[in-house]
Amino acid sequence: MCPMDHEKRSHRGAPGKVSKRVAQGLRSRDSLLRAATRQFAERGFSATSIDDVCRDAGVVKSAVYWHFESKEGLLAAVLEETATAWIDGIVASVQQTGDPRERLSRAMVGMRDLVENRPALLRLLQSMLLERTGENAETRAVLVRVFDRARSALTDGIAEVIGSRPPGLETTAALLLASLDGIFLQHQLRRDVAELDRMFAELERAIVFLVTSLFNEAQRGRPDGTAGADRTPPADGEADK
Amino acid sequence: MCPMDHEKRSHRGAPGKVSKRVAQGLRSRDSLLRAATRQFAERGFSATSIDDVCRDAGVVKSAVYWHFESKEGLLAAVLEETATAWIDGIVASVQQTGDPRERLSRAMVGMRDLVENRPALLRLLQSMLLERTGENAETRAVLVRVFDRARSALTDGIAEVIGSRPPGLETTAALLLASLDGIFLQHQLRRDVAELDRMFAELERAIVFLVTSLFNEAQRGRPDGTAGADRTPPADGEADK
Amino acid sequence: MCPMDHEKRSHRGAPGKVSKRVAQGLRSRDSLLRAATRQFAERGFSATSIDDVCRDAGVVKSAVYWHFESKEGLLAAVLEETATAWIDGIVASVQQTGDPRERLSRAMVGMRDLVENRPALLRLLQSMLLERTGENAETRAVLVRVFDRARSALTDGIAEVIGSRPPGLETTAALLLASLDGIFLQHQLRRDVAELDRMFAELERAIVFLVTSLFNEAQRGRPDGTAGADRTPPADGEADK
Amino acid sequence: MCPMDHEKRSHRGAPGKVSKRVAQGLRSRDSLLRAATRQFAERGFSATSIDDVCRDAGVVKSAVYWHFESKEGLLAAVLEETATAWIDGIVASVQQTGDPRERLSRAMVGMRDLVENRPALLRLLQSMLLERTGENAETRAVLVRVFDRARSALTDGIAEVIGSRPPGLETTAALLLASLDGIFLQHQLRRDVAELDRMFAELERAIVFLVTSLFNEAQRGRPDGTAGADRTPPADGEADK
DNA sequence: GATGAATGAGCTTTCATTCAT
DNA sequence: AATGAATGAAAGCTCATTCAT
Incomplete structure (x- = not known):
């Protein structure tokens, strides 16, 4: 119903516990993210289709819309x-x-x-x-x-x-x-x-x-040398020849 | 059937009328080129559709294939x-x-x-x-x-x-x-x-x-200074302080 | 596995806690019903998605299948x-x-x-x-x-x-x-x-x-007037002018 | 490029002449229109897919977008x-x-x-x-x-x-x-x-x-009866009994 | 009872390209 | 040279439904 904010909700009681299904969800979200990074970087955003990303991530297309909305x-x-x-x-x-x-x-x-x-x-x-x-x-x-x-x-x-x-x-x-x-x-x-x-x-x-x-x-x-006086000026063999 | 080389072909018959057609052809070729440059630069190649270019150029889609093949x-x-x-x-x-x-x-x-x-x-x-x-x-x-x-x-x-x-x-x-x-x-x-x-x-x-x-x-x-000795070294107030 | 008849099942054990769950269940069922009525009436059945209804009702999608099967x-x-x-x-x-x-x-x-x-x-x-x-x-x-x-x-x-x-x-x-x-x-x-x-x-x-x-x-x-004679015929100023 | 207005443009010179291809175009437009009327009436707009219409009309999907834009x-x-x-x-x-x-x-x-x-x-x-x-x-x-x-x-x-x-x-x-x-x-x-x-x-x-x-x-x-006096009032055996 | 995630078919639309005229 | 129409693959996205927890 309203995805995208599931990271904020704690699952009744046990806060650290993620109920296997949710863990799997995070894993596919991550696969998508990684695959998308690869593909977008390689071919550009427009030239990459959602199918490309999903093929690479091993995840079905609609999962993208569950996890990222678009x-x-x-x-x-x-x-x-x-x-x-x-x-x-x-x-x-x-x-x-x-x-x-x-x-x-x-x-x-x-x-x-x-x-x-x-x-x-x-x-x-x-x-x-x-x-x-x-x-x-x-x-x-x-x-x-x-x-x-x-x-x-x-x-x-x-x-x-x-x-x-x-x-x-x-x-x-x-x-x-x-x-x-x-x-x-x-x-x-x-x-x-x-x-x-x-x-x-x-x-x-x-x-x-x-x-x-x-x-x-x-x-x-500032010739009084108050600021930065505790440090040697950067030595450069070429610049101050 | 074999465009792309139409600039080499001399058209038969009435040169006045033909050159008008050729001129028109060059004009739309040019519009396309200009529009495509704009659009590709603005949105990238993949994100630009041939329709986008043609809309911008005020030319029909098939003209692209006549002038540029693809x-x-x-x-x-x-x-x-x-x-x-x-x-x-x-x-x-x-x-x-x-x-x-x-x-x-x-x-x-x-x-x-x-x-x-x-x-x-x-x-x-x-x-x-x-x-x-x-x-x-x-x-x-x-x-x-x-x-x-x-x-x-x-x-x-x-x-x-x-x-x-x-x-x-x-x-x-x-x-x-x-x-x-x-x-x-x-x-x-x-x-x-x-x-x-x-x-x-x-x-x-x-x-x-x-x-x-x-x-x-x-x-x-080369301390003998043969090369470039006829020129002053570039003066730079900061580099040779 | 077999919803739709939950109103007939009596829940085992603590009636106070159970009735709370049941009450919650009825409440979301009701929200769904109301929202669905609104949405179906407004946009038609086909044009209304289950997501639309659930968004309106503030209930998750799977609840529809629990309460109504489809x-x-x-x-x-x-x-x-x-x-x-x-x-x-x-x-x-x-x-x-x-x-x-x-x-x-x-x-x-x-x-x-x-x-x-x-x-x-x-x-x-x-x-x-x-x-x-x-x-x-x-x-x-x-x-x-x-x-x-x-x-x-x-x-x-x-x-x-x-x-x-x-x-x-x-x-x-x-x-x-x-x-x-x-x-x-x-x-x-x-x-x-x-x-x-x-x-x-x-x-x-x-x-x-x-x-x-x-x-x-x-x-x-029936000119003898047995039936309905105890009632005045409907008076209408226009019809019997 | 810009369809939808082809009916206004006359095809160079001969106004009545439609160049076979255009005639075919009008024919498929018409098939689509007829099929869509049938389908929309039968199943409603939302429940009818463009594929439904095209199957019925015997025309490919993209033709809808050529002739009607959406x-x-x-x-x-x-x-x-x-x-x-x-x-x-x-x-x-x-x-x-x-x-x-x-x-x-x-x-x-x-x-x-x-x-x-x-x-x-x-x-x-x-x-x-x-x-x-x-x-x-x-x-x-x-x-x-x-x-x-x-x-x-x-x-x-x-x-x-x-x-x-x-x-x-x-x-x-x-x-x-x-x-x-x-x-x-x-x-x-x-x-x-x-x-x-x-x-x-x-x-x-x-x-x-x-x-x-x-x-x-x-x-x-208007008791003078000027208007409509040349016409008999509608005779109705039941209303003026 | 409820939830988050998954699933795959199907949706509307866009695209590059082709072709007869 | 140019045009209107066609074409089919593929795009992004939505959908009803299922399922483990």
Whole structure:
């Protein structure tokens, strides 16, 4: 009768207990979600039929409508999940240890890993961005949220590393994200791992430079050195030659 | 029975009347092409029906099959046209006058213009890349060609500016293209012109830095200064502080 | 496994707790019945889905199968109830007090009330008649029974009033019922209360005339005046001018 | 591309000429219309699937969408056609020759014929009235128009017969239509031809009475007898005993 | 008694494509 | 070259019904 909200209702009494049938329900919901993520990422939303998804998930068509109400609803759920995973990837790549230069370097490796090994994430987000933001406001809202959180994570990470938050930092983070997206797109086309390495190296150099100069500007702005004085400025063999 | 080559056939008899028919034919072919570009860019290939395109073009459905043989054929034609226009845009942005720094700056303006005022170009290319490279080799080939030519144009342009062609230059050009794509994607989501300005400024700084250091490396590599000695190294107030 | 007869089964053990379950059961049965009556009357049987009914009743879908075995069974129950209510309405309108003319007048008011204030009754009966008598014999049987009882009630009422039961009386009663149905249909279309008033006034005049002439014929048939001589013939200022 | 308006376009030059293919098109359109009328009348709109109609018409499913745009559109076309036929039936029954009493009598025969031999007309109109006026304003509009034209035809016919148009005449006509509808409904249930005869006879008596008294009232209203003086008042052996 | 989930047939509609004119 | 009609597969979705819990 009214699905979609069954996760909120506790089944009479025992809250942790899910009555086998419900457990099976969650399992098929999950299969659908996984299959849909795969298919939407591979062929795009429009080009994927519900039958495609169900075949892949091993579930009958009407189950989609029980669990997600519509194809659009399935997409929304997929997007929500994927978005979370993608942000988690970004956050994980930011939370590194070591001196600033090393942290950045490891972050780049983390992002490269996203591009190379989790292509479904980025494919899905990007193709939804291109395919569906024109007509579906909800999809757009999800994507804006995703992007904002990823940028914030990056901004925070950099700010933590350099010990200050200079004004242009958000733009730098946004440019980093953009480059990540663009590199991914290019990699989708060429699938040349060596080129991928070179581009990430080049991107790293650029980011180091941008962050360093932002940092220096910020230092120059307050020469008393109160903020961030406890941290060494990011050392960069190339930028400050 | 054998369309697609009607441009080669000379029509028998009265040239005045025939050329009118041919002209009409070209006109509807053109309407279709324009409408298809719009629609494919806006909603993606799969989500656009031939009816959508024809409604937009004000042409009957069967005309598509006369002029382009199939939906796929229509896409190929659209892609060919769009690709040419996009490369032309890149080339035009590279062919600037003035001192190196100024040329780069103008090139950036040119690219920004592509992002802001010709979104259909990029949307179409990117969404075809995401939507169709999995299944359609021809589309992929077209896109690889487009990308290679754009990168060559950029590489050549930079090489001309700095008077040398250091080994990493292609990668820098590729990263520039990637960033352009990424910025475009982000702009599709946010439509924030001020942010677009900031990102392009940041990108310009990064590119100047990358090119400068490439140039410097190249200089260091051949200290006799034979190559490019007739040119001033790109001046950058920030990179060589 | 064998519902539908749960009203006959006495539940074992604690009567307090059981009666609570039973009461709840009756309550949802009732909600379903009410909702189904509304929905079937409004949109017809075929156009109403079990989900529609359940949404309206605030009950889960499977409850329908517990209480009524099938959609068809739900309809049967609805029809039974509605039919009873409708016949009760007719009977009530017939059982009036006062002199013959007054009784008829009041009966008309009662029928008009049915048309205006209990439209679901008539809508349901009529649409079932049109929608389902082709394929479903049971529905047809119910409706025939309903109609016969209503006609009998009318016939009896008139016979009581005029003190005799002339041969054509049943037809007059049937025509009265038919007119009632037709007026109802028209009212469904126009929803014009003033027109409804006029039509009922006109109908009343016609019925008075028909009954009067039936009565007169019957009198003429037995000139000794034994039957019904204790009653004044229905007075009608227009018919016997 | 844009069907539905092909009837307005003349095919280049020759206006009467329909190019075989178009003629075939009109033929399938017609088959669909006929089949849909049958099926909708028999099973109701909702209970009839497009497949049902197409099977009956011997036409493929998508043709419905070419000719009528949707199931709703098909209904609209069916309704328009049926309505016209039904009004024509009423009009034909009114246009009779002979003295007033005879004309009425023949009109009743005509209406009876509609009830008995063209049941699809009435079934369709009535069931659409019950099934679809709640949700579809267009259907309602069509039906109101139909009803109004039928009532006008009756009113005009009676007015012509009695040589005047007394104020209550429209109501009498509406009641006559209502009775016709109600009798039809009852006949759908019982299919008893003898009863049908009796009811029409009874209805005729009632109508004669109502019209006569309307006429007499009108005469009393203008005792100079200018209007309608050239016509004998309708003679009725029963009403003016 | 009630519930959440499943099931598969069938629904209306859209689609790319074909074809005779 | 263009058009109106046809075609059939497949799309997204709804439905009545069943079933284990």
